[in-house]
Amino acid sequence: MPDSRDAAWIDPVIPAALREAEHVVVLTGAGISAESGIPTFREALTGLWETYDPEELATPEGFARQPQVVWDWYVSRRAAIQRAQPNAGHRALVALAARVPRVTLVTQNIDGLHQRAGSERVIELHGNIHRSKCSREGIVIEPLPGAVERPPPCPQCGAPLRPDVVWFGEILPLDALDEAEAAAAHCDVFLSVGTSNLVVPAASLPWIAAARGAVVGIVNTTDEGQRRGENIHLALGGRGAAGPGRRGVARWSVLSHVCAGSPTNVVATLAMMESRCKTSPFQRMPSATFALGFLRCPP
Numbered sequence: 154m155p156d157s158r159d160a161a162w163i164d165p166v167i168p169a170a171l172r173e174a175e176h177v178v179v180l181t182g183a184g185i186s187a188e189s190g191i192p193t194f195r196e197a198l199t200g201l202w203e204t205y206d207p208e209e210l211a212t213p214e215g216f217a218r219q220p221q222v223v224w225d226w227y228v229s230r231r232a233a234i235q236r237a238q239p240n241a242g243h244r245a246l247v248a249l250a251a252r253v254p255r256v257t258l259v260t261q262n263i264d265g266l267h268q269r270a271g272s273e274r275v276i277e278l279h280g281n282i283h284r285s286k287c288s289r290e291g292i293v294i295e296p297l298p299g300a301v302e303r304p305p306p307c308p309q310c311g312a313p314l315r316p317d318v319v320w321f322g323e324i325l326p327l328d329a330l331d332e333a334e335a336a337a338a339h340c341d342v343f344l345s346v347g348t349s350n351l352v353v354p355a356a357s358l359p360w361i362a363a364a365r366g367a368v369v370g371i372v373n374t375t376d377e378g379q380r381r382g383e384n385i386h387l388a389l390g391g392r393g394a395a396g397p398g399r400r401g402v403a404r405w406s407v408l409s410h411v412c413a414g415s416p417t418n419v420v421a422t423l424a425m426m427e428s429r430c431k432t433s434p435f436q437r438m439p440s441a442t443f444a445l446g447f448l449r450c451p452p
Contacts (some may be wrong), residue, residue, distance in 0.1 A: 155240040164386035167342075170368035174341040178248055180358050181335075184347020184373065186262050190238040211320045220313050224304035226318045234264045234338075242346070243270035255277050257336040260347060261355050263318050273315050276329050276336075284317035293317055330354060337361040346372045411440065 171177065183191075209215040216223045245264050250256040250272065259276040260267055265283050285305075286293045289312035296305035296314055304313040309408070319325055333355075337343060343362035350371075352354040363369045363384040372388045437439045 163388050164313055164370075166368060166386045167370040168387055170252070170342045170370075174253055176257070176336075176340045177249065177342045177344065178259065178333075178336045178340040178362065179249070179344045179349060179369075180259045181246075181258070181262060181267070181346045181348060181353065182348025183262060185240075185242045185265055186237075187347070188242065188264055188281055189264075189265075189266060191234055191237050191264055194322045208321060211318075212322055213320060214322075216313075216320075217317055220315075221303045223314070224313075226297075227282060227318075228303075231316075234266075234282060237264070237266065239266045239270035243267055243272070247271040250387050257333075257340070259333045259336070259355075259358065276333050278319070278325050278329055278333065280316070280318035280326070284315040284318055286317040288315045324355060334361060337367075338365050340367050342371055343367050344370045345369065348373070382405070389446040394438050 166381070205222075205226070209219065209221075210226045220305055246256075246258060246272050250258070257276065257280060258267060258272050258274065258416065261278050263277070263279050263282040265281055285295050287307040287310060289307065289310055292309075294307060294309065294314070297308050304315065305316055306312065312348075332423075338361055340362055343359050344358045348355075350359060359369045359371070363382055367384065369385045370388055371380075371385060386415045
């Protein structure tokens with residue numbers, strides 16, 4: 154079993170499967186955005202917000218009690234996310250989509266960085282912080298220009314607008330979940346990138362794919378908590394030097410920071426190292442050259 158603490162480990166089954174794949178599904182989690190400096194929800198509770206309970210800021214009940222506080226919190230988060238930039242991981246997935254006949258990109262992130270990197274079709278399981286929706290009717294709608302209320306009223310019915318994100322206790326958008334599950338059930342390769350796969354229903358997607366015979370690649374800093382199985386293969390990155398947004402903790406970065414030894418590269422570097430794709434099982438490479446054949450190395 155590989156040890157991801159010091160170096161990168163790549164199961165060559167993954168790049169081999171990608172070279173032949175007709176349909177690849179990619180599920181991304183918070184790890185892919187960590188290299189862009191975007192903190193997790195709880196890490197963002199700093200400064201003026203550190204005394205707030207997450208349930209006060211991310212539940213329908215909290216919004217009903219303090220709509221202005223919740224709205225202001227999301228305005229603050231939205232501004233911070235807007236300052237962030239897509240990283241090599243986001244861009245590598247754009248490149249992957251240009252090389253594979255069909256790529257379905259599913260994300261648990263609400264930051265919109267995949268779209269800003271150039272991904273044209275993204276299934277958003279948890280919504281998007283840059284959109285608003287009516288708290289009464291649930292329709293996506295933006296406030297009228299010049300609205301000064303916090304939160305602004307819905308232009309159609311006057312109810313308070315809220316962020317178009319999934320809060321604690323809410324179900325995922327059924328259309329998005331249905332589309333993601335259908336894609337997982339009919340893909341050749343499934344890449345789980347920067348997520349621990351512990352929280353359902355999103356966590357069930359890789360295992361749906363594995364059960365249907367797809368090659369599942371777990372791209373993460375560690376295999377802790379991940380399932381084992383015949384069709385499940387690992388691409389683990391070393392936990393070495395800290396990169397942007399890590400705050401001293403070796404965070405995941407699913408395709409960036411080759412020189413920092415970050416697993417972010419798992420997809421991106423493949424493009425730079427096509428000639429090295431054919432390797433023996435679990436080839437070990439120095440962190441500085443960590444690369445995963447996600448970009449379809451030549452046969």
